[in-house]
Amino acid sequence: MIPLDSLGEWLRARFPRRVSPQWWQALFESVESAVSPLRNVDHSQRLSDLKLGAMAAILAVERHDIDASLGAYWLLRLAAAAVRLNVPVSELPVVLTPDGSAAWALEHVPLPRDEAVVAAQARRRQYLAADESFFAPIGASYESGSQEPDAQASALRGVEKILSALPWIADHLTDPKIRREVRAWLGIEGQL
Numbered sequence: 001m002i003p004l005d006s007l008g009e010w011l012r013a014r015f016p017r018r019v020s021p022q023w024w025q026a027l028f029e030s031v032e033s034a035v036s037p038l039r040n041v042d043h044s045q046r047l048s049d050l051k052l053g054a055m056a057a058i059l060a061v062e063r064h065d066i067d068a069s070l071g072a073y074w075l076l077r078l079a080a081a082a083v084r085l086n087v088p089v090s091e092l093p094v095v096l097t098p099d100g101s102a103a104w105a106l107e108h109v110p111l112p113r114d115e116a117v118v119a120a121q122a123r124r125r126q127y128l129a130a131d132e133s134f135f136a137p138i139g140a141s142y143e144s145g146s147q148e149p150d151a152q153a154s155a156l157r158g159v160e161k162i163l164s165a166l167p168w169i170a171d172h173l174t175d176p177k178i179r180r181e182v183r184a185w186l187g188i189e190g191q192l
Helices: 004-014 021-034 043-062 068-084 098-107 113-127 151-165 176-187
Strands: none
Touching: 004 043, 021 043, 021 068, 043 068, 068 098, 068 151, 098 176, 113 151, 151 176
């Protein structure tokens, strides 16, 4: 077993380049399964697994192995798991508390609210005016031969990913500033 404080070194030694997003996804899903209340695991093991998941999510983002919105999504999921397990906030790293995970997610939202709404409106206009080429794989442009993904569309998907997870911790926020900001984001969800 790898000590949590050595995880970054272990990753650098094992994977000097990028680690695939699929590898990280498998790790996050494994952690989420390990902390499930359906598993007969003692509290200290669950807490250790939650901490591993949080550290892994942050490392994956810092290494640029995954998008920050995916890291935020998993931190919010793990924070929600900690809430369901009634883990005392005092035992959790800040980033796994409802306020801490929401703050981290809000810092990593890829677009400001107004730009997210504008991007969503543009996407809706594209849907309405679409011919069959609109439904080509993301990033594919058969006219120009370009394979670069649309950065705005990717950022909008990142916003939507984070917004999909914020409700899981929204009722457990204690910081008024974070609560207001989360509510403001959730308030535009219907416009996306």
